[in-house]
Amino acid sequence: MRIAVLDDDNNLLELVCTILNAAGHTTHPFLSGKEMLHQLRRESYDMLILDWQVPDLSGTEILHWVREKLSPTLPVLFMTSRSGEDDIVAGLAAGADDYMIKPIRRSEMVARVQALLRRAYPTQAASEHLQFGIYKFETRAGRVSVNEVPVEMTQKEFDLALLLFRNLGRPLSRAYILEAVWSRDVDIPSRTMDTHISRVRSKLELRPENGYRLAPVYSYGYRLEQMTPE
Known part of the structure; x- marks a missing residue:
């Protein structure tokens, strides 16, 4: 699957992409929210992973645009360093399908991504x-x-x-x-x-x-x- 990943922390961005590439996906990393939005207008992806706190354009702003302009079933996972219930509720209310709290754990990342992809693309299952x-x-x-x-x-x-x-x-x-x-x-x-x-x-x-x-x-x-x- 083709997954776009946004995070302004280059080390974390590389980690997430390494984890997902090893799981068989193709990742497209973005350090800038504006850069990601520019590509979303030109390219198609199977899933988005958004850091909630990006200086130039927040994950919330991108998600609002995605839900307005793209497929409503496009799975979106957001990552946050804030574990407060209000923050998580706000992210899900904005249209995210799931969330992860940093620091990112490899097995949890793969499991959550696979679960969202299976739900969004049921015909992609290995049916003969x-x-x-x-x-x-x-x-x-x-x-x-x-x-x-x-x-x-x-x-x-x-x-x-x-x-x-x-x-x-x-x-x-x-x-x-x-x-x-x-x-x-x-x-x-x-x-x-x-x-x-x-x-x-x-x-x-x-x-x-x-x-x-x-x-x-x-x-x-x-x-x-x-x-x-x-």
Whole structure:
């Protein structure tokens, strides 16, 4: 999962990122609240971890913006050095899903993050069979079928299609898709992603009459939309 982490203490920021990277996530560290907000306007993340007390822009201010502008189900964990009940209640009331009191403990951090991610993304669980209308994914075998008819796809095409269906209705930035499907091979030509998007749209016949539409999001990325019957 792609997790953005905000803390103005560089040592703590590095610790949190090291813990989560070791747990298999990809972290994006921010020392400045304004810098994080700038990126939130341009990029998509699976989860946010916010230090409550950042000098230039507080975790509270960022959280208010996130809840107003982004998905209401985006999980947010806040970290605070203040253990007073009023502070914690205020953080949760502002829209945070959970909190941790510093100093950070490795096992607790991983457990809380995993619990929030499982709740926010239930279809990301390691199920071998996922059904979305006429589309059926066999995740372990890397196979997909439409109306029970198998569709020939490369591994990257399958990974891309599965990513889109698992994030139905959610705009995904180009950087997010690149990281999720091509891992750290960031040197691939920019047209490669667009070519794969086109192939997935064509092979899976992603059009309104089949219940789904794969649409570009201008200057951002792509979104797979589920169409409602008229």
